[in-house]
Amino acid sequence: MTNVTAQEFQATTHVPLRPVDSTSAQSFPLLRLKAVSKSFGATKALSDVSIAFEAGKIHCLLGENGAGKSTIGKIIGGLYAPDIGDVLLEGQEIRVNSPSHARALGIAVVHQELSLAPDLSVRDNLWLGAETKWCLSRQGESRRAVDVLSQLGLELDLEKPVNTLPVGTQQLVEIGKALMNAPRLIVFDEPTAMLGAVEKQQLFTVLRRLRASGISVILVTHHIDDVMEVGDCVTVMRNGRCIDSFDLEDHLQGADVLERLTGQRQVFEAAHELREATGEILLEIETSGADSTKKISVRCGEIVGLYGVLGCGAEDIVQGLVGLKTFRNTRYLLGGKRFKPSQPVDAMRHGVGYLAAGRQQNGVLSQRSIRENLMLTQLHQFSVMGWLSRTSECKHATQQLADAAVKYGCQEDAIESLSGGNQQKILLARAMAGARDLLVLEEPTAGVDIGAKQQIHERIKAAAARGLSVVVLSSDLPEVIALCDTIYTLHQGNIVNQYEAPDETCQAQIVGDVLGRYEVQS
Amino acid sequence: MNEKSLGFRPFSRQESILKTTKLNLADGILPALIVLIALVAGAIEPRFLSVDNFMNLARQLVPLLIISIGQAFTIMRGGLDLSMSSVLSLAGVAGVILMPDIGIVAGVSAMLLVGAIAGLTSGAIIAWFRTSPLVVTLGMLSVTQALALMLSNGVPIYDVPPPYVDSIGFGTFVGLPIMVWIALILAIVAALVLRHTIFGRYVYALGSSESAAAKSGVNVRLYTILVYGVSGLCAGIGAIVLTAWVSSAQPIAAPSLTLQSIAAVVLGGVALTGGRGTIWQVFLGVLVLSLLSNVMNITGVSAYFQTLIVGIVIIIAVILDRFRRT
Numbered sequence: 001m002t003n004v005t006a007q008e009f010q011a012t013t014h015v016p017l018r019p020v021d022s023t024s025a026q027s028f029p030l031l032r033l034k035a036v037s038k039s040f041g042a043t044k045a046l047s048d049v050s051i052a053f054e055a056g057k058i059h060c061l062l063g064e065n066g067a068g069k070s071t072i073g074k075i076i077g078g079l080y081a082p083d084i085g086d087v088l089l090e091g092q093e094i095r096v097n098s099p100s101h102a103r104a105l106g107i108a109v110v111h112q113e114l115s116l117a118p119d120l121s122v123r124d125n126l127w128l129g130a131e132t133k134w135c136l137s138r139q140g141e142s143r144r145a146v147d148v149l150s151q152l153g154l155e156l157d158l159e160k161p162v163n164t165l166p167v168g169t170q171q172l173v174e175i176g177k178a179l180m181n182a183p184r185l186i187v188f189d190e191p192t193a194m195l196g197a198v199e200k201q202q203l204f205t206v207l208r209r210l211r212a213s214g215i216s217v218i219l220v221t222h223h224i225d226d227v228m229e230v231g232d233c234v235t236v237m238r239n240g241r242c243i244d245s246f247d248l249e250d251h252l253q254g255a256d257v258l259e260r261l262t263g264q265r266q267v268f269e270a271a272h273e274l275r276e277a278t279g280e281i282l283l284e285i286e287t288s289g290a291d292s293t294k295k296i297s298v299r300c301g302e303i304v305g306l307y308g309v310l311g312c313g314a315e316d317i318v319q320g321l322v323g324l325k326t327f328r329n330t331r332y333l334l335g336g337k338r339f340k341p342s343q344p345v346d347a348m349r350h351g352v353g354y355l356a357a358g359r360q361q362n363g364v365l366s367q368r369s370i371r372e373n374l375m376l377t378q379l380h381q382f383s384v385m386g387w388l389s390r391t392s393e394c395k396h397a398t399q400q401l402a403d404a405a406v407k408y409g410c411q412e413d414a415i416e417s418l419s420g421g422n423q424q425k426i427l428l429a430r431a432m433a434g435a436r437d438l439l440v441l442e443e444p445t446a447g448v449d450i451g452a453k454q455q456i457h458e459r460i461k462a463a464a465a466r467g468l469s470v471v472v473l474s475s476d477l478p479e480v481i482a483l484c485d486t487i488y489t490l491h492q493g494n495i496v497n498q499y500e501a502p503d504e505t506c507q508a509q510i511v512g513d514v515l516g517r518y519e520v521q522s
Numbered sequence: 523m524n525e526k527s528l529g530f531r532p533f534s535r536q537e538s539i540l541k542t543t544k545l546n547l548a549d550g551i552l553p554a555l556i557v558l559i560a561l562v563a564g565a566i567e568p569r570f571l572s573v574d575n576f577m578n579l580a581r582q583l584v585p586l587l588i589i590s591i592g593q594a595f596t597i598m599r600g601g602l603d604l605s606m607s608s609v610l611s612l613a614g615v616a617g618v619i620l621m622p623d624i625g626i627v628a629g630v631s632a633m634l635l636v637g638a639i640a641g642l643t644s645g646a647i648i649a650w651f652r653t654s655p656l657v658v659t660l661g662m663l664s665v666t667q668a669l670a671l672m673l674s675n676g677v678p679i680y681d682v683p684p685p686y687v688d689s690i691g692f693g694t695f696v697g698l699p700i701m702v703w704i705a706l707i708l709a710i711v712a713a714l715v716l717r718h719t720i721f722g723r724y725v726y727a728l729g730s731s732e733s734a735a736a737k738s739g740v741n742v743r744l745y746t747i748l749v750y751g752v753s754g755l756c757a758g759i760g761a762i763v764l765t766a767w768v769s770s771a772q773p774i775a776a777p778s779l780t781l782q783s784i785a786a787v788v789l790g791g792v793a794l795t796g797g798r799g800t801i802w803q804v805f806l807g808v809l810v811l812s813l814l815s816n817v818m819n820i821t822g823v824s825a826y827f828q829t830l831i832v833g834i835v836i837i838i839a840v841i842l843d844r845f846r847r848t
Contacts, residue, residue, distance in 0.1 A: 322737075324737070343736065343741075343742070343743075344736060344737050344738070344739050345736075345739045345740060345741040348739035353739075354737060354739070356734075356738075361733055361734070362731075362733045362737050363734050363737075363738075364731070364734060365727050365730035365731050365735065366730060366731065366797075367726075367730045367797040367798045368726060368730050372727070376727055376735070376738055376739075377738050377740065380720065383719070383720055386719045386720045386721060387719055388719060388720065430738055434738070434739050
C-alpha cells in the first residue's frame with residue numbers, strides 16, 4: 001500500500017511555487033521568541049528561551065521528552081501564553097490568544113495525533129478546519145482541495161473517506177488541513193512518531209516541498225535522524241532551556257549533534273555480544289504465503305525482531321500470537337505443541353507476556369495508581385480466594401519499581417503523573433511479570449526519551465539472558481538492530497529474509513527488503 | 523513534569539482557574555449540602571428532626587441504595603444497567619408466587635437467583651458479542667418486564683406470607699429496621715469487594731481502559747459477566763426488601779428506580795466514564811436524593827415540583843462533575 005502512495009508522489013512533479021514574500025524585511029527573522037518563560041504550577045517548562053526562526057527554513061527543535069520543545073510549539077500555536085517574554089512576528093510584538101488567532105496570523109500547527117474525522121471524505125476533512133466564507137460551491141471547494149493536495153504532491157480521490165487511506169497518507173491530509181489557510185509558518189509536533197520508514201520519507205519530501213514554496217517549518221522532534229535528514233538549522237533543548245542552536249552544515253554527523261545534545265560524546269549502543277543460539281526452540285511460527293511456507297523460530301533466551309513497514313503483516317503475526325486475531329495461514333507451535341490462544345489472557349496462561357503498542361489506548365489505566373497499573377495481572381500471587389493482601393502487594397510493587405528503575409514519588413500517585421518513559425517501564429514490568437517463557441513486545445520504546453530507551457533495552461536483554469524468549473515488533477530500525485539476535489524482514493505478508501546477529505551494515509539491505517526491492521535468499 | 527501529562531488541551535488557561543478551586547463532591551460539597559438541607563428543613567418543619575422521621579428516611583433510602591450499589595458496579599466498569607427495576611419486578615413476582623409452596627427461605631433465594639440469572643444473561647451478551655450495554659440492558663428491561671407481567675397476569679400479588687413481611691419488612695434488630703441492616707451490610711460488603719479483591723480491581727481496570735486491561739491479560743469476558751451478575755443480584759436483593767415492605771409483589775414495581783440510581787451514582791461523584799468511584803460516594807448521592815424527597819414530602823411540596831427539583835439537582839451534579847475532572 002505504501003508503494004502506491006510513493007508512486008503517486010513521483011507522478012506529480014509539478015509544484016506550484018508560491019513566491020517568497022520579498023517584503024518581509026531582511027533584518028527581522030520571521031518569528032522570534034525573546035526571553036520566554038513558562039511555568040505549570042511548580043514546574044518550569046521553559047526558562048528564558050530565545051530563538052529566532054528564519055523565513056524559508058526547516059528549523060528543528062530537538063530534545064528529550066520534557067525538554068520543553070512541545071511547549072514552544074504550543075505557545076507559537078496560541079494554546080499557551082508565555083508567563084514572561086515576547087513573541088515577535090517579523091519584528092512586531094504579537095500575543096497569540098488562541099489557535100484561530102494563530103491561523104489568522106498565518107501560523108498553523110500540525111499535532112502529533114491526527115485530528116481527522118475518519119468517515120468523512122478527504123475534501124470534507126480538508127475544509128473542516130478552514131476559515132469558510134458563508135457559502136462555497138462544491139466545485140470551488142474541490143478546486144481548493146486539489147490545489148492544496150498538489151502542494152503536497154498528492155493526487156487523491158477527494159470523495160474517499162480518509163479511513164480508507166494508509167496512515168502515512170492520512171498524516172499528509174492532516175498537513176493539507178493546515179495548508180488550507182495558506183500559512184507562512186507551520187509547526188510540526190513530533191510528526192514522525194507514528195510513521196514507519198517509508199512514510200517518514202514521504203513526510204520529509206513534503207517538508208522540502210513546503211520549504212521550496214516559501215513556507216517556514218518548525219519541526220519538533222526527538223529523533224536526531226529526522227534532524228539530520230531535513231533540518232536546515234537546529235535548536236537543542238534540555239530541561240526547558242536552549243542548550244545550543246546552530247546551522248546544520250553538511251559535514252556534521254549525527255554523533256556530533258548527539259554530543260551537543262547530551263554534553264558528552266556517546267557511543268551508539270554497545271554492539272551486543274554474540275550469544276550462541278544454543279537454546280531449545282521454544283516457538284515456531286509458520287506462515288504459508290501465496291507461493292511458499294516460511295518459518296520463524298525462536299529459541300529460549302533469543303531476542304527475535306520482526307521488521308517491516310506498516311501493513312507488512314508483522315503486526316498480524318504478533319496479534320495472532322497473543323490471541324487478538326486468528327489467521328488461517330499462520331500456525332504457532334509453542335514448546336512443540338500447537339498454540340492457538342483465544343485472547344491475551346489465554347496466551348498469558350501459557351506463559352506469554354504481551355506489551356501492546358499505543359501506550360495511551362492499550363497500555364495505561366489512566367485513572368488508576370502506579371501500583372494498580374503495575375500489579376494488574378499479578379494479583380493472584382497476593383490473594384487468597386480473590387482477597388488481596390495489601391502489604392505483600394505493596395512490597396512486591398516497591399521491589400519491581402526499583403528493578404525497573406522507575407522514577408516515582410509514591411505508589412499511590414496516578415500513573416498519569418509520570419513521564420512517558422517511566423510509564424513505559426511500568427508497562428514493560430507488567431508484561432514481563434506475566435511472561436514465563438515468552439515476551440511479546442510491540443514498539444517497546446515508542447515515544448520515550450533516550451535514557452529510558454537504553455534502560456528498557458537493558459531490561460529486555462537481561463530478561464533474555466535469564467532464558468526468556470523475546471519477540472520484538474518495532475518500526476525503529478536502529479532499535480531492532482541493537483536489540484535483536486535475529487531479525488526477520490517482512491513485506492506484504494511474506495517473510496523476506498533472516499539476519500543472524502545483525503549490525504549497522506545490514507541496514508541498507510533490510511530497508512531494501514521491507515520496501516519490496518528484494519531478492520529472496522535461498 | 524513531563525509534556526505528556528500537560529497534554530494538548532485547548533483553553534488550558536481557563537481550565538487552570540478551575541483546577542485551583544478543585545471541587546470534590548464526595549469530600550466536601552455533598553456532606554455540606556446534606557447538613558444544609560437538614561438544617562433548613564429542621565428550621566421550616568421541626569417534625570423533620572424527629573427520630574420517627576429519621577427512621578422513615580432510613581427505610582425510604584434502602585431500595586434506592588441497594589439498586590444504586592448494583593448500578594455503581596456497572597458504571598465503574600464503564601457500562602450501565604437499565605434493566606434493574608424490571609429485573610427487580612420479575613424477581614419479586616417470581617419469589618412471591620413460589621413462596622407459599624416452597625417456603626420463605628427458598629422464596630427469597632429464588633428472588634436472588636432470578637436477579638442474578640437476568641444480570642448474568644445481560645453480561646454474557648455484552649461480553650461475548652461486544653455489544654453496547656445500553657441497548658442490551660434496554661432489551662433486558664423489556665424482556666423481564668414482560669415476563670413479570672405474564673407471571674402475575676398483570677395484577678399485583680398480595681398473597682405474601684405474614685412472617686416474611688413482619689421480619690424483613692417491619693422487624694428491627696438493635697433498634698434499626700432489618701431492611702436497613704440489609705442495605706448497610708450490602709454497602710459494606712460492596713465497598714470491601716471493590717477495595718480488597720481481585721474482582722474489584724478488575725472492575726476499575728476495565729472501566730479505566732478495557733483495551734489496556736484486555737491486552738495485559740485480564741479476562742474481560744468473565745469479569746464483565748460477573749459485573750452484570752452483581753447488578754442483577756442487587757436487583758434481587760431490592761426485590762426482597764421491596765416485596766416485604768409493601769407486602770405485595772407488583773409486576774411494575776418502582777419503575778423510576780433505575781434512573782434514580784444512575785442519578786444517585788453520578789450525584790455522588792462516580793465518573794460516568796468508569797474507572798473511578800467509591801461506595802461512600804454512592805451512599806452520599808443516595809442520601810442527598812432521598813433527603814430531598816423526604817424534606818419536600820414533609821413540607822408538603824407537590825409531587826410535580828419535587829420531580830422538577832430532583833431533575834435540576836441531577837443536572838447541576840453532572841456540571842460539577844465536569845469541573846471536578848479537569
